[in-house]
Amino acid sequence: MSGHGSPQIAVDGTGLRVAIVAASWHTTVMDGLVDGAQRGLADAQVEDVTLVRVPGSFELGVACARLAPSYDAVVALGVVIRGGTPHFDYVCHAATSALSDISVRTGTPVGFGLLTCDTEKQALDRAGLPDSIEDKGHEAATAAVATAVTLKGLT
Template structure:
């Protein structure tokens, strides 16, 4: 059996700076996502002073602000959180698609790890479930993905192609 080089992200947030970008729309849900992200990062070694929270009007504004943060530098990863609920958003499909594509594009364009914590649900009940009750907390999951991605990218730096 040949040795396989494995690069994995150690879930250690100490010494890293994170910016959480949160949409105001459906704020009572988004607050739980922000709480989940902050709690996750603190429990994994991040210092409170290394976390910044930015609030934007809605999901549609997440990519633009994420791009500005990534281009400014001084941050290791971004966590985007928001909640788009079909019943509450007339242009639901458009907002979800544009926010999702936009965030992915910013990450690829800038090389910035971005945790994707945007809930897109059919109902308020589903949003509540994914913001900390039955189905876990999408904010914490997004923070975990951002942290692991930072560490994977750092692990690649020392590996020859």
């Protein structure tokens, strides 16, 4: 089962500024991911939250790159569902590479909430909806905040 062995992270992100960047494709899944991220940030006492919507998962990178220098953490949320063309592979690879590069290059944590699923059911199972088995939006937000707090403590 995906998620098996995941840590239970509780962190105090009081005073942090966090941006959520969310794709618009697959509205039900995305609404669940955004709600989960917002809950995760509220659980971490993060009050300064900006939500930015972009057309699709491919556009997550450019928006996160623009926001990263002005925020303590960025949470990237999207979903790509495999179809019958190589489009899935290209978008997943490009988005993942961009988000990783932004985090390392800027030193700003990027919470990775990009679902890369074979089916819509897999995406719904991870979207943090009432019938979902996982809440990847919450996990991505919590990981971003926990990393930002850790980085603030490094010299």
